[in-house]
Amino acid sequence: MFGNALFVEHARPAAIREHPLASWLAVGTVCMGAFMGQLDASIVTLTFPAVQAQFAAPLAAVEWISLSYLVTLVGLVAGAGRVSDAYGRKLMYLYGFVVFTAASAACALAPSLSWLIAFRVVQAVGAALLQANSVALVVTSVARGRMREALSVQAAAQALGLALGPTVGGALVLAAGWQWVFWVNVPVGIVALIAGHFLLPRTRERTPLGAFDWPGLVLLASTSTAFLLAISAVSGLGLSPVITVSLFVLSIALSAAFVVRELRAASPLLDLQVLRPAGVSVGLLGALAAYLVLFGPLALFPQVIAAGGAALGLAISALPAGFALSAVGGNRWLRGADTRSRAVGGAAVAAFAIVGLLFVGQSLVAIAVLLGVLGLGLGVFIPANNAAIMGAIPARSAAVGGGLLNMGRGLGTALGVALVMLCLHLGAGQGAMFALASLLSVAVLAGVAGAVPGAARAVESPATNAEL
Structure with a gap:
């Protein structure tokens, strides 16, 4: 009986389920997970110098604090989507909070670099359950005509986590030590777990798992x-x-x-037939490229800018802050633009900003301004591209689609960190220029993906109501 109870999704209280804002309460709850995940993603790279000093390890080893997490996430997120479509997205999402929060505490207590990397792997298991279901919970909680708006709100929560990460991380590392970068996840995870239990809807349409x-x-x-x-x-x-x-x-x-x-x-594990529409396959390539460009600078500038601490963190925060501003205001500013135009335009703005970064040297003010512009461009591209991908996937496979999207995001993030470290190692004194040139090439690739006919158009079709 107890074992069966572990796989039962509990209904929301009637007062919440019947409330006019019930859908947006669910979206807000998902935004807590989006915030926590991206706060962790942006904050961890700032621990590299402190961890490197404490454990006397090379940077190529320390970067596996991020890469071990991202590799596990990429490997598990599609499978987590399959399991969630079968057993319930709400249930698996809440289990994700439990694992992620507990593993965050374990990371803070890690006695060595090896243990820290091991606990990051466990943390990524929880993150896979969260990320595989976040997009699916959003798109199945709101009417299909409000999907892009809801995904923009989720993107804004992600951007807020990204924006606070460098500033909060820089202050925490200096004032309390790198361990507090992980302790900060614990209270957020507890609050989100309680909110999810009461505010998230049960899964109405499921896909049998079959043999895993x-x-x-x-x-x-x-x-x-x-x-x-x-x-x-x-x-x-x-x-x-x-x-x-x-x-x-x-x-x-x-x-x-x-x-x-x-x-x-x-x-x-991954139904390759889902990739057949251009809105999915090309869109996923665009997602990978966009997240690589988003996370690459977060790994690059702490390594190449002489000024450190809170000042550097504040400058880097301009990137996700611009992303948040654009993700929230983009629907109002670009009301007449279709999804494809938003994707191409956003990628063009991002590429323009990276060109500027090639010429500003060590000026924190100029770096902050251009990172803000880069964030604005990505904040237009990513929600439009995400909506196109999810709009091309049937509702019954929403968690698989969300898993694919988040797998692309995880792989893009991992490649952003790895590409920057590779450029710094091979480029010697010109490593930063080498890295920025590489990021520029990837931003152009994202724009090309958004311009492909058939991609970034799926949500322009007549809207239908999503399952609530």
Whole structure:
């Protein structure tokens, strides 16, 4: 009986369920998870110098505080979406809060770099349950015609977490130590867990799980791990050239094996048929590129700007602050623009800002202004692109779609960190310029993805009501 109770979703109280703002209360609850996840994502990179000093470890090893988390997230998020579509999105989302919050406390107590990385892996398990369901809970809680607006609110919550991360993280690391970067997640997680129990709707439409695709899960996680380990090896991790080349070859072989497995599996981890519409496949490429551009500067500037502490954190905060401003106000400012125009225009603004960053040197004021402009562009592109992806996916597969979107986000974030560290290692004195040029190329790629016919158009079709 107790075991069955662990897989039961509880209904909201009638007073909340019947309230005119019930849908937006659910969106607000999801925004707590979005805030916490992005606060953690933006705050952790600021711990690198302090952790590197405390544990006397090379930067290529310390970066795995982020990469271990992101690799686990990428490997699990699609599977978490499948499980959630079968057992309930609300239920799995709440379990995600439990795991993430407990693991955050464990990270703060970690006695060594190895233990810290291990606890970050556990933390990512909780994050996978949160991220696989966040978008799905939003789009199934509001009418389809309000989907883009609701996703913009969620994006604003993510941006607020990103915006506060550098400032709060810089102050916490200086005043209390890097451990408090993880302690800060605990009270937010407890409040969100309680709110989710009372405010989130139960899952109305489910997809049977069937036989879970464990081989697919292992292949996906192994592919991303091998690839990022190979990039870290090139970035100075200390592995031999033979091992480095072998990791690249292994990642290619594993990715091919994963595709073959998913095409043949009776109940695949990732239904590749979902990727057939251009609104999904090209949109996911755009999502990966956009999140790489969003997170790359958060890893870059703490390593290359001489001024540190709160001043640097405040300057970096301009990026997610601009993102938040654009995500919240974009629907009002661009009311007449279709989704495709928003995506292309947002990517163009982001590319313009990166060009400016190539010429400003160490000026914190100029960096802050241009990072703010970069955030404005990404704040237009990302909600429009996310809405196009989710609009092209059937409601019954909403959590799988959300998992795909968040897998793209996780992979983009991981590649943003890895690409920046690679550029800094290979570029010697010109590493920052090398990194910014690479980010510019990726921003252009996002714009091309948004311009492809058939992509970024899915939500322009007649709206239908979502399941509530």
